[in-house]
Amino acid sequence: MITLNIFLVLVIYQCALSDGSKLNLSTEPCDVSDIECISKATQVFLDNTYQGIPEYNIKKLDPITIPSLEKSIEKINLNVRYNNLKVTGFKNQKISHFTLVRDTKAVNFKTKVNFTAEGKLVIELPKSSKTYTGEVTIEASAEGGAAYSYSVKTDDKGVEHYEAGPETISCEIFGEPTLSVSSTLEDALKLDSDFKKIFTEYGKQLTEGRKQTACRIVETVYAVSVHNIRAAARILPKSAYFKNV
Structure with missing residues (x-):
């Protein structure tokens, strides 16, 4: 999604990344095993920075707009966008x-989230040259995660900084995502015999497709999170992050 960049959270929490009017946060760094401390620091940080801080290249996290997600299933004559x-x-x-993990310099974090996505849905049936559009709302519960290695670099002033390596993003959806469409789109699909046949024969695949879409949303948000980790690491010293690392 993801978003809960622990490096960024604790750095900004300890150091004044921006002026007090934007953050007004101050605390000691957390121990890497103190999940309660990390959770508290994370929530306060999100409350104060979810709208982004452009001057530090910290991107907006909530709300976030995804321009387009597409899925084509040729087997069942269906394109969804x-x-x-x-x-x-x-x-x-x-x-x-x-x-x-200090020895391997590896970081792994996960967060649980309930999210909503609202936008336009385009359904195409290529073989019959039909296209339907309407408003859509997706609601889902998920756990997203990011894993990456880190290194330590020294800048031209002799200050050490963390540098995050390439990330691997993970996602798990809990239960079935809810997908609601506008009444006009719903009515049109109910009257289309081709779509009804697809829904009847491939309902399981369509359900799995909703989960895949929900995970793509989570993964997109998490990519922003890792970007923010890197942005913060370029600004703030290594000493601002955790105790005894």
Whole structure:
């Protein structure tokens, strides 16, 4: 989604990344094993920075707009496209797992989140040259995660900084995502015999497709999170992050 960048959280919490009017935060760094401390720091940070801080290259996290998500299933004659999805809920995510292994310099964190995405849905039936459009709302519960290695670099002033390596993003959806469409789109699909046949014969695949879409949303938000980690690491010293690392 993801979003809960622990490096960024604790750095900004300890150091004044911006003026007090924007953050007004101050605390000691957390121990890497103190999940309660990390959770508290994370929530306060999200409350104060979810709208982004452009001057520090910290991007907006909530709401976030995804221009387009597409999925084509040739086997069942169906193309699905979501346009301009406005995603909300990630400012309220809760950390569920965090590890930092000193020996291997590896970081892994996960958060649980309930989110909503609203936008336009375009459904195409290529074989019959039919296209339907309407408003759509997706609601889902998920756990997203990011894993990456880190290194330590020294800048031209002799200050050490963390540098995050390439990330691997993970996603798990809990239960079935809810997908609601506008009444006009729903009525049109109910009257289309081709779509009804697809729904009857491939309902399981369509359900799985909703989960895949929900995960793509989570993964998109998490990519922004990792970007923010890197942005913060370029600004703030290594000493601002955790105790005894």
